Amino acid sequence: MVEPQVEPVRLEVNGVTRRLFVAAHRTLLETLREDLGLTGTKHGCELGECGACTVLVDGTPTLSCLTLTVEVDGAEVVTIEGLGTVGDPHPLQRAFAAHGAAQCGYCTPAMILTAKALLDVDPEPTRTEIAEAIAGNMCRCTGYLPILEAIAAVAEETR
Amino acid sequence: MRIDPTHGIVGAAGPRVDGLAQATGTLRFLDDLAYPDMLWGKILRSHHGHARIVSIDTSRAEALPGVHAVLTGADLPVAFGLLPVSQDEHALAVDKVRQVGDPVAAVAADDPDVAEAACELIDVVYEPLPVVTSIEEAVAVVDEPIHGEGPRDNRHREVSLEFGDVDAGFEAADHVREDVFFYQGNTHAALEPHGALALVDETGRLHLWSSTQVPHYLHRIAAKVLELPEHRIRVTANPTGGGFGAKTDVFSHELVAAKLALVTGRPVKIVLTREEVFYCHRGRHPVLMWFKTGFTADGRITAMWCRTYLDGGAYGSYGAASLLYTGQLQTTTYRIPAYRFQGARFFTNKPACGPKRGHGTPQPRFGLEIHLDKAAEDLGLDPVTIRKRNLVRPFSTTVNHLRITSCGLEECLDRVVAASGFADKHRSLPPGRGVGLAVGAYMSGAGLPIYFNDMPQSEVMVKVDRGGLVTVYSMAADCGQGSTTMLATVVGEALGLDPGDLKVVTADTDLTPIDLGSYSSRVTFMAGNAALEAAMKLADLVLTAVADELDVDPDEVAIGRGVVTAAGRELTWAEAVRIAEARWGLLSATGSYKPPKDIKGDYKGAGVGPSPAYSYSACVAEVDCDPETGFVTVEKIWLAHDVGRAINELLVRGQVEGSVHMALGEALMEEQAFRGALHDGPSLLDYKIPTVLEMPPVETILVESVDPEGPFGAKEVGQGPLLPVMPAIANAVHDALGIRVDEVPLRPDKLLAALRDLERGGEGRYGPTKLPDYEFRSPLPVEPPPEFR
Structure with a gap:
């Protein structure tokens, strides 16, 4: 095996500056999960199809499994760990639990981050706009209906 | 058990007890576990649909720096299968591969890239065999059937009643x-790919974590294939990122991770790729x-x-x-x-x-x-x-x-x-x-259980500590369906406690009593009944002790929401529990469920x-x-x-x-x-x-x-x-x-x-118009029940 090329990278992850050396082929998903221990971001398909690895890069929902860490040098990254905790959850996290928007919970962190990105730019989305925003995030358990309700409820609350 | 809920806990629409853990990304799935000295396992899989394995040479893989172990079918020769009548699989192929994706060899290495590179260095010589891919082809007699000796057809089982x-x-x-x-x-396409992690613990016992819906069946099969007594193996089922039946079988990667941990003495994790999940199927x-x-x-x-x-x-x-x-x-x-x-x-x-x-x-x-x-x-x-x-x-x-x-x-x-x-x-x-x-x-x-026995299908234990915390122990594996919340709700209803205030310990063969697994929609009915029986026994212990202590008739003592009421007095649950512990010692109870025999x-x-x-x-x-x-x-x-x-x-x-x-x-x-x-x-x-x-x-x-x-x-x-x-x-x-x-x-x-x-x-x-050219044997006549005669 050829020794991989290693690059220095600086990321703002959930408000904290992280300086790392990463192999050029390392994905942002691997960096977050394996180097930084932020396992709330999930691996579902490694090909950008399921959306479970979505994180916010400079506020935009981004598939971390298709993003090389070196590509986002200097960027602000928000993962589910940056939103809230069990003791102090973000309104979206609270609404997802209350509305039954998670069953197995595997797609949930990515779904919540995608919803946050939507509400950050459009605090009063229609149901269709919510659906379009999360159309790239697969959920195999819920049939999506409680997810739509939870996001709409948060939009309603903050109105 | 026909008991009507009175506390408004059963029938409510409260959140899952793990809802916030899910929403904050802190619920730990299999792939979220890691150990500092952990190795990564990878399985080399067949790209032939049907072939004889002529030879496997692992020497180049073994020589790759960072590789700690390489296994082939010879290392795991015991056949297994989920049903006792179908012991037809091997953790790694022995002699033959029968589908694309069949596991052939496995590697444990310092990181996933090395493991994958090592798999590519394993030299397998195959002799391809004719491939059967449809029922029309499978009804024909062939020299080389997929299982067993030819000439014969590829029928697996037949029923005629x-x-x-x-x-x-x-x-x-x-x-x-x-x-x-x-x-x-x-x-199934559950979003979480299957995975397993194994290590040898400080007492020399094997601990195997898996994204499985059936920790008990995995426990039994791991003991068989690894040729270890069951008491030397602990299986823990992680919450699974969706099951739908995908994780009710026992898979190569679970047994291989375990064997690699035993061979190397280090923790080994294997997580499947999405492509491997499609080929595992079931x-x-x-x-x-x-x-x-x-x-x-x-x-x-x-x-x-x-x-x-x-x-x-x-x-x-x-x-x-x-x-x-x-x-x-x-x-x-x-x-x-x-x-x-x-x-x-x-x-x-x-x-x-x-x-x-x-x-x-x-x-x-x-x-x-x-x-x-x-x-x-x-x-x-x-x-x-x-x-x-x-x-x-x-x-x-x-x-x-x-x-x-x-x-x-x-x-x-x-x-x-x-x-x-x-x-x-x-x-x-x-x-x-x-x-x-x-x-x-x-x-x-x-x-009926999958292997014949007369023991319960579900058992639940409840225990209360002096602070009033009720802990429920059950092997039921939560695959997203909410079995953990169900257990907390059933016990909570019986004891007048909020489900979120209970502790539920699940899906661990060392810690929890039997539940056969999350399949056939059995958990609410069976584990729920066992939990209810345990909770009712526990309630009875508390009520009896309080009645004795206050010297009132047992009928005058009742459980309310978070309280025990007795002849006009009201005790908190924790006060009542302490009275009961003084009376009985450690407060615990068990429940078991076995379906009736006459069904x-x-x-x-x-x-x-x-x-x-x-x-x-x-x-x-x-x-x-x-x-x-x-x-x-x-x-x-x-x-x-x-x-x-x-x-x-x-x-x-x-x-x-x-x-x-x-x-x-x-x-x-x-x-x-x-x-x-x-x-x-x-x-x-x-x-x-x-x-x-x-x-x-x-x-x-x-x-x-x-x-x-x-x-x-x-x-x-x-x-x-x-x-x-x-x-x-x-x-x-x-x-x-x-x-x-x-x-x-x-x-x-x-x-x-x-x-x-x-x-x-x-x-x-x-739509289809014709049936395969296959003759069923004449049906076995079964006398119908009296009302049909």
Whole structure:
């Protein structure tokens, strides 16, 4: 095996500056999960199809499994760990639990981050706009209906 | 156990007890575990559909820096299989590979890249063998069958049973109809890929974590294959990121991770890629089926003959049970006075099929519900009337000896028809729009365990500490269905405590008493009953001690919400618990559940189908079909489900909506299809599942028939609601366009072919027309129950 090329990278992850050396082929998903221990971001398909690895890069929902860490040098990254905790959850996290928007919970962190990105730019989305925003995030358990309700409820609350 | 809830805990719609852990990303799935000195395992898999292994040379892989161990079939020679009758798999192939993706060798290395590179350095010489990929090919006698010695055919199992006089029933009929249907295979596509992590602990015992729905079965099989006593192995099931049956089998990667940990002495983790998950499969069997049914002029069934042909893939897996499931549950919705069932499962060189939501019953349900619709049209009846004429009655026995208890089928049918306006819409909507109806039933747990024994199927232990914390111990594995919340709710209701205030310890063979696993929709009914029994015993200990302490009559002591009341006094739960601990010592209690023995017949095959209770569902689908493109849009689904009693309404509705979503995919787009032995598209890009944009509104109607034996009257909801959706959609397409697509998925090209057939003066049908050239043995006559004689 050829020794991989290693690059220095600086990321703002959930408000904290992280300086790392990463192999050029390392994905942002691997960096977050394996180097930084932020396992709330999930691996579902490694090909950008399921959306479970979505994180916010400079506020935009981004598939971390298709993003090389070196590509986002200097960027602000928000993962589910940056939103809230069990003791102090973000309104979206609270609404997802209350509305039954998670069953197995595997797609949930990515779904919540995608919803946050939507509400950050459009605090009063229609149901269709919510659906379009999360159309790239697969959920195999819920049939999506409680997810739509939870996001709409948060939009309603903050109105 | 028939106890009515009084504390408003059962029946509420509160959040899951792990809801915030899920929403904050802190619920730990298998792949979220890691150890500092952990190695990564990787499996080398076959790219041949069928081949003899001539030689394996691992020397180049072993020499790669960073590689710690390489295994082949010689290191794990013991055969295994989930069912005792199907011990036909190896953790790593021995002598032969039987499907693309069969595990051949495995590596443990410092990181995943090295492990993958090492796999590429393993030199395997194969001698390719002829590949069998269809039932038509599998019925032929060949020199090299997939299992066993040739010459012989590739039949795996056959069943041939007759209950009552079917020929006499056909003779007595005014109308007899025959139909052929095909149900394409599809897969679970749970979002979490399977994974396992193993290590040897400080006492030398093996600890195996897995994303499994069945820690007990994994425990048994790991002991067998690793040749260790069960007490030297601990299995922990992580919360799984979706199961749907995908994780109810035992897989190569679990056994290989364990063996690699034993060999290297270091923790080893293996997580599958999405492509590997598609090749592990164990999903829906492709089934070709034929129904012949006799009816009286007013639509009553006089006899039914059903034949099914299952494409099982390369291994037995749960297939012997899947085969019986394609025949057994037809009688649970309609009274069929005479019934003949013949079915056969065949081996092919494709990933093995197994249980997916509804296990073996969605395929015949699809056929049966369309068959009935066609018969109704022949007889000039509407789809509601023909079903109502034949509904099974509550507290009755079926001709194949299944015991029916609570049954809300008629109420489900009435309510879904009323809510959807079915009677006004059917045959009356504008061209291209249509409505369709279907019903279904499913088991609240398989009546028999997978391996024969007389022990309970579920056991639960509860313990209380001095602070009042109640801990519930159960091996039930939460695969997203909410079994942990169910346990907390049932115990909470019995003790007047908020489910979120209880601690639930689950799915660990060292810590928790038996639960056979999260399959066959068994957990609420069985583990729920065991939990209720344990909680009631515990409540009794507390109430008795408080009565003694306060010197009042035990009848004057009662449990309220968080309190114990006694003759006008009120103690907090914690105060009451301390009185009880002083009286009895450590406060704990156990409960066990075993299904009644009298719920099955005594013929060969009678073990599959019996359940302590059946759930019932009815569905109306409204569709909009584009005759230009053949594209079906589902506008709305109405689904009524008899859940007995909703333990948690939020979770019950979630199971209904999730079932509708999965059913929609099966009906319209999903197929586990192959080019030869190669998967047609083993990725979530090629394998289409419905996104939020395809999901229609769902009107869920919960019917509570309050089962006399279910915990607080509850029955299952995880699988049943899926069953009627596919045929309801197919029947709606017929109402919309006058065509019949007698197979799933109802792809646009099939609709267009049926429309072309209609234009050319044909019957407007797309679907199979003939059956394989296979002779069933004559049916074994089984005496029906007395009421059918």
